[in-house]
Amino acid sequence: MPLLMHIEPLLIPAELYQLGDTVTVTVHSNEPLIHIKTMTKECSLASNFVAADEDCPPPTYQIWDQWLAPFTELAELQQKVATDPSLVVCGFPANDGCVDIWHHQGQARAVYCRHSGASEAQRAMLLVALALDYPLEDAVVLARAHARSYQDHNQRAQGDLIWPTEAKVFPRALTINYHQIKQLGWLTDDQEVAPFAALGSSKLxxxxxxxxxxxxxxxxxxxxxxxxxxxxxxxxxxxxxxxxxxxxxxxxxxxxxxxxxxxxxxxxxxxxxxxxxxxxxxxxxxxxxxxxxxxxxxxxxxxxxxxxxxxxxxxxxxxxxxxxxxxxxxxxxxxxxxxxxxxxxxxxxxxxxxxxxxxxxxxxxxxxxxxxxxxxxxxxxxxxxxxxxxxxxxxxxLAPKVEIMTAGVCDDDKHYAL
Missing domain, CATH: 3.20.20.70 (Aldolase class I)
Incomplete structure (x- = not known):
């Protein structure tokens, strides 16, 4: 029930902004896995355990999001995820922040956030984003951004139209260009690159x-x-x-x-x-x-x-x-x-x-x-x-834009005037 209380408010802006097909939620109290079915995929999720029962097939994604000290090395988790496509690591404590990790074509990819945010909000957005047919990597990113936004704004009323839009609540992608990647212990063979030259005209x-x-x-x-x-x-x-x-x-x-x-x-x-x-x-x-x-x-x-x-x-x-x-x-x-x-x-x-x-x-x-x-x-x-x-x-x-400040939404495209 606490998770549902976070899911339902997220479905309102998702429908308002037309971010995907309508999502319906059905609760089965004795079901150990969470099942998600969209127009293009079906997947199941388990949290912090492995379904070993023959009557319960292993989940598509095994979510690890509960951590107790002492913590393992980040490089070790990076290797685990690289070899296990089902493993998704969320909120791993690292360097005064947290890291989220997932599998991508034989490698581990990750984002870092200085503040983890609210855990229930993070779990809810992960499920909602997957149900809206976002790929796993985007669902993980949205979940962390929403957890931050939820905590920052203390948006707890069920009717709030909460959807992460501010750049400051989104995590940073862990690439060689992230200045703290070595302190975090994330391993990469890439070479840091300086900013690229600006366009002659940014008004493309x-x-x-x-x-x-x-x-x-x-x-x-x-x-x-x-x-x-x-x-x-x-x-x-x-x-x-x-x-x-x-x-x-x-x-x-x-x-x-x-x-x-x-x-x-x-x-x-x-x-x-x-x-x-x-x-x-x-x-x-x-x-x-x-x-x-x-x-x-x-x-x-x-x-x-x-x-x-x-x-x-x-x-x-x-x-x-x-x-x-x-x-x-x-x-x-x-x-x-x-x-x-x-x-x-x-x-x-x-x-x-x-x-x-x-x-x-x-x-x-x-x-x-x-x-x-x-x-x-x-x-x-x-x-x-x-x-x-x-x-x-x-x-x-595509003539040059005229910027107009308005407190409302445009008449014919209100679903994306944010």
């Missing part, structure tokens, strides 16, 4: 992502000032030629042209910038990119990846994919405009942002109203009957 506006250098030249001739060359086939015979062609076109047009993925060639030919996906952060030489003076854009798909990207202080952060898209196979679900607005609020002015994924001319305005500084499009231009007209239409929609 229209940001076409294009599959050939010819298309890059074409949009630059239409007055576009920021674009990206994204060639999907690394075995393309003219790959290096196209990259060089796009870079030269950008220099002639005095535009910001980013090269997707192929950072060694981008460095070789002195590109303006590079765009990397999350998986590339583990393999790319970020130090070499930064020392070459290239700008860096990083793709993100949720709360944890945003926190991770912020640690590297990139030139901009891409947020996606917002709507379903056919231009690229995506491992995650569409984020939607409501979640996009929350991500933008979390980032604030710490980095320019670009929304990407399935954005059409018809959808561009409501995406723009979330506060992002750029909107990336692909087929809205490349498959338009007249690309020049499409560029004009999009640029008129």
């Amino acid at each position: 506006g229209l940001y076409p992502v294009l599959e050939s250098a010819d298309w890059v030249e074409r949009v630059l001739q239409l007055g576009v000032k920021t674009t990206q060359l994204r060639i999907k086939n690394p075995q393309a015979s003219d790959l290096e030629h196209q990259i060089q062609q796009a870079i030269v076109a950008g220099e002639l047009a005095q535009a910001q042209v980013f090269i997707n993925d192929y950072w060694p060639l981008a460095i070789k030919h002195h590109a303006y910038g590079v765009h990397l996906g999350q998986e590339d952060l583990d393999s790319a030489n970020l130090v070499a990119i930064q020392q070459a003076g290239l700008r860096l854009g990083i793709s993100t798909h949720g709360y944890y990846e945003i926190l991770r990207a912020l640690e590297y202080q990139p030139s901009y952060i891409a947020l996606g994919h917002i709507f379903a898209t056919l231009t690229k196979e995506m491992p995650s679900l569409p984020q939607g405009v409501s979640r996009l607005a929350l991500y933008q609020k979390l980032i604030g002015k710490r980095a320019p942002t670009v929304a990407i994924g399935g954005i059409t001319i018809e959808r561009a305005a409501k995406v723009w109203r979330t506060g992002v500084t750029g909107v990336a499009v692909v087929s809205a231009i490349t498959q338009a009957d007249d690309p020049a007209i499409a560029v004009i239409a999009l640029r008129s929609i």
Whole structure:
């Protein structure tokens, strides 16, 4: 019952902001596990024990969140989680704060928070976020942020619309760039990297992502000032030629042209910038990119990846994919405009942002109203009957914002005006 008292108030803002499908809660007093079923997954959770009974299959996630001194070493827990995909460590005391750890593709990932917050609030948000189809890493991050927010504001009334939105309540992603990572005892082989160069213009506006250098030249001739060359086939015979062609076109047009993925060639030919996906952060030489003076854009798909990207202080952060898209196979679900607005609020002015994924001319305005500084499009231009007209239409929609202070919510999109 104490846990339910925390869950129910969280379902109100989740529904108001349209963060996922409607969640229903059913209580079975003799059920040892918590079961969660969504449109895309089913999982079960157990807290601080292992279900060994043959009639009770092992849980999907084994949550450890109760700790008594003396504490084990953080590196030991890191290794345990790296070898056990079911283990999730929450609130482990470390260096006057706490660490949350989970498994990701054979590795352990973690966030650190100086204040653990309220434990019941943390457990409730973990369950609610999973029920809203957030991935585990985002559920863990949201749970810690809510625990902090709940404790800071002492929001105990059942009717309160409580959802973590302030950057100060969110934890820090444990990367080599976190200054206290060695004191915590978290092990990593990465190399610390300095902040990346700022964009020439942070008001990105229209940001076409294009599959050939010819298309890059074409949009630059239409007055576009920021674009990206994204060639999907690394075995393309003219790959290096196209990259060089796009870079030269950008220099002639005095535009910001980013090269997707192929950072060694981008460095070789002195590109303006590079765009990397999350998986590339583990393999790319970020130090070499930064020392070459290239700008860096990083793709993100949720709360944890945003926190991770912020640690590297990139030139901009891409947020996606917002709507379903056919231009690229995506491992995650569409984020939607409501979640996009929350991500933008979390980032604030710490980095320019670009929304990407399935954005059409018809959808561009409501995406723009979330506060992002750029909107990336692909087929809205490349498959338009007249690309020049499409560029004009999009640029008129993505005109510089006029900031208006208001105490209310906007009439037609109140579910994400936060």
